[in-house]
Amino acid sequence: MQTISPFLWFDDQAEQAAELYVSLFPDSRIVSVSRYPEGSPGPVGQAMSVTFELDGLGLQALNGGPAFTFTEAISLLVRVETQEEIDRLWDALTADGGEPGQCGWLKDRWGLSWQIVPPVLFELLADPDPERAGRAMQAMLTMGRLDIAALRAAADG
Template identity: 65%
Template sequence: MQKVTTFLWYDDQAEQAAQRYVSLLPNSRIVRVERMGADDADPSAGTVVVTFELDGIEYQAMNAGPLFPFTEAISISVLCDDQAEVDRLWDALTADGGEPSRCGWLKDRWGLSWQIVPRALIELQRDPDPARARRANDAMLQMGKIDIAALYAAADAG
């Protein structure tokens, strides 16, 4: 058990969200599901707390009702190796009611914000040629899902 974990508050689908997330990233798993207040008559009653790992990082999620919905003030950022990974995660996380946003950000169907970031973007933003880095960054600012080929085209257009 990690000493520090991110704790996510869901209305009523923490377990479903955790199952979806671990299905998308390697080295991910459900660690434990605790059902507090459930009984034999109604196993779905009570509070559910799910401990899960995404690429080895532990998170906890709880069904706690609609009092505190997610905002963009917190997000999970995933560094992707290539366009195929960007596309796969973007499509999976925006499916079934998720919402695409700008600059590689999206909200999943539960309202949690994600940043789907290709390594190429970070490398281009750190390019030793400041004009090339600026062109790549300016291109990213116009995108929803990040398009790696378009980033390179913009960076090299100078």
């Protein structure tokens, strides 16, 4: 049993966010939704909290109001093997008001930060040849959405 999980505070769209997220990743599902009852601080019937899984990782989302917002100080790192997966997730997560960032980072429409990164990037940056690793690093620093072929080409010189 997973005893530690991310807890995400949304203004009022936790359920919509969870629905999008589970639609994007395999082995994902909404586990449960608790709704605000009569006499509570939220609108009756609106999702209060959503328990969901993304590729087996358990998360909680709360509709807690506008008191807190997301920052880049925390992000969800997604390792993907292919350029097609990078492109699919990048496009889906930046759609409808999301924002592209640098070096594989983006914000979704709710302001949650994500990193969409191919494992080859970590391999290239850890290359024992410092010049090869440096060329990969310099290429990454010029990118928003990461480009696997361009990273490899840069590393190879």
